[in-house]
Amino acid sequence: MTPAQDTAADGSASQDDSLSVEAIHLRIRRQDRPDSPAYWQDFRLPYEADHNVVSALLALRSNPVTTSGQRVEPVAWERNCMEEVCGSCAMLINGVPRPACSALVDQLEQPIVLAPLPKFPVVRDLVVDRSRIDTGFQHVKAWIDIDGAWDTHEGAPRISPRQWSDNYLYSRCMSCGCCMAACPQFGPHANFIGPAPLAQVRLMNSHPTGRYDKTERLHAIMGEGGLSDCGNAQNCVRVCPKAIPLTTAIGELGRETTLQALKDLFG
């Protein structure tokens, strides 16, 4: 989150100022296909105080005419819940990766510049392919190995409220990909698995039965593309819309992997 934008948003926008704005100016990066070149288009929408970036794009698709008067195809982008819990609508908004549904137009500097979430391959316009997050989850076995989805007449072991509240922070990850987009180490140029799957290792390893596979998960992040590729830029934790303490998880995993390496060495 660039601090400058936030202050401008909260600080100066008095009721009168916002009323004097007559239009919403969107500058959007378009791309027709994964292999075609990107280009920019500008749009103006009638101003409404309660627009967010998703609702503005919804309004725009009814009448997608650029500021130069050209009628173009509606912008492609992802959205679903619009309550910042499904993770679909993450994109780059004024240079910051964040969910579009909770990006209120009144709190953004204009023109509002929209680009696809970086680091992921573009599908079309603002839609990207985030399957690398899934690959990461697969790689670290981000699940509890249960015998089957039937009742064993016993729940999981008890979990203290304190441990619950630590774990809950991580379980709120909606894999929107903002942390990955902001991470300098993650991207098409590198194998780094990225912050979101790492945080899942932290979550699964602290579960009383998930712990049984702790060693395997640690080994999965000890090789190439694993934890040691983190450059400690701390961008991930700054952009996470759910305020997940990603760097804390990475720090804890650093200690765990060191211990594991010693264990591996000396049995």
Added chain:
Amino acid sequence: MTGSGGAIVIGGGLGGLWATLTLANAGFPVQLFSLFEVRRSHSVCAQGGINAVLDTKGQHDSVRQHIIDTIKGGEYLANQPPIKSMCESAPGLIRTFDRMGVTFSRTAEGLLDQRLFGGVKNKRTCFAGASTGQQLLYGVDQQVRRLESLGQVTKHEWWEFLELLKDEAGNCRGILAMGLNSLEVRAFPAEVVVLATGGFGQIYAPNTTTSTNCTGAAASRCYRQGARFANAEFFQFHPTTMIGRDKTRLMSEAARGEGGRIWVPRTPDDRRAPKSIPEAERLYILEEMFPSYGNTVARDEASRAIWRVTRQMGLGLRGTDRVYLDLTHLDRSFVATRLGAILDIYRKFAGVDPLDEPMEIFPAAHYPMGGLWVDFERDANGGMVSESPRNHATSIPGLYACGECDYAYHGANRLGANSLLSASFSGRVAGASAACYLRGLGSDRPRLRQHDIDSLIARQESLNQHMMRSDGPESPFQIHRELGELMTAKVGVVRANPELEVALEELRELDARLDRIRLGDAKQWANQSLSFARQLRDMLQLAMVVTQSALARDECRGAHYKPEFKLAIPEGKFPGDPEFEDYRARWQANNARWLKTTIAEHRPDGPKIDFEPVDTSLYPPVNPRDYR
């Protein structure tokens, strides 16, 4: 294209993922289809919790009471055997979720905590912070990913279900689906299909709390291919939601429970800042209309009262639908502690702090009780037989339905925190039933003919090309807006037959206008407008089913409210009094006439409506609901 394809599950929310797990655990290969990555499904939006009787709060809660609460909450309209089995299975489901690592909130001793939820007297609701649906979905999503890594499940994300493949005998034998990026239409043969595609709140958009993908298109497509649709007229409206341009967001009932007051200025179009309006010039809607309950009156009553004030008395804020939900008179730290989640949502999406300014709210379409009709097999104890190919079977052989897209558990209205339960339970049951069905199949089934499949694909592709080349005067997005406005105004909280007749006529006009659209996007790649315009046709079909069903039911029951046919309890009269007994007799006569499942079947000239009896064998309706 004729080989066996095992099972197909369409939809990756709670219902679909449970069905997938159950089928895969039974040893059948599963192909899982979803419009997007499954973990982004609408199940994540459920905040409150999931009901299960654990009886850990010293209140002598019982499964029997959960069953009765569910039956009465639905005003007896749901078949009772499935409800019995659901409530009995709930604790086991919770234990299974717990083993999956779901972060349920805990008591000081580290056990699962339970809290009180609307419409019941006991603490029966498990929850995971304020994001229960998200946590439950992730629990099953992780398990499905595990099975995927073992090769037991194949995911087809970014594929849209278009139509069912049927053999000569009418059995469902797979699907046609369209890749949402490539726009390729492809046949996926299978021996059984489970539909778990959620609700259809988008027919009320943007006046709905549901996600943009909750169009009901998939269920509508099955309906058009012969699946019966049940109880479509029952749609729950949530009284306190925050209206946005894109959607309305739920403000939990807790806001009223903790002392929030609902009001409007007494003078229409009063533009003063809310806090500068004196008490005497405010109409405290619920307190005036329901002196004994005030702001904590039941959901449906609250919705109707707000409706009356805005739509009939014209007292909505600034001439809109909105009314105030005011927390500003309460102690700030009290509100911050008790209603933190609501404050966060409102601050985040309205950019206004409800501690400083009253929130603006209106009732919105929240949850359809109706859906695809599904069968059940009753056991000797009044529940569902645990393994039967009949459970959750639709009227098309080989097609099963579960989750919000079926109609089975909620009757005329749904109990709070029963939706995550019914989605999970029905998904598991549908998976088990589909597995039974697969085991019972003979080896001599007629084969699908490649020629037939090819012509279906060609028909779908030509429909796509036709739409992409369309160049008419209409916009699909505008038609969708008009659909939402129409349904909200005429098939919403309060209904009347003349208006419903008009609504049907207008729906036909919208449907005709859809033939004259300009899609505005001819690109053969990731064409979202194409997919949307196709879904809009299906939404219009479903809207007609809802409207026709609402027209057919001349009574007030649960979420379906037609004041013309209201049976009012005589004031001040109680059982034993002749006036009350006369009312009881009328209530019973009304049940004899209307306590029936509405069944809609597709016909070229519109839905054909019929009624079928409800199994009320466990807890028959003897006494009218009486909240006095």
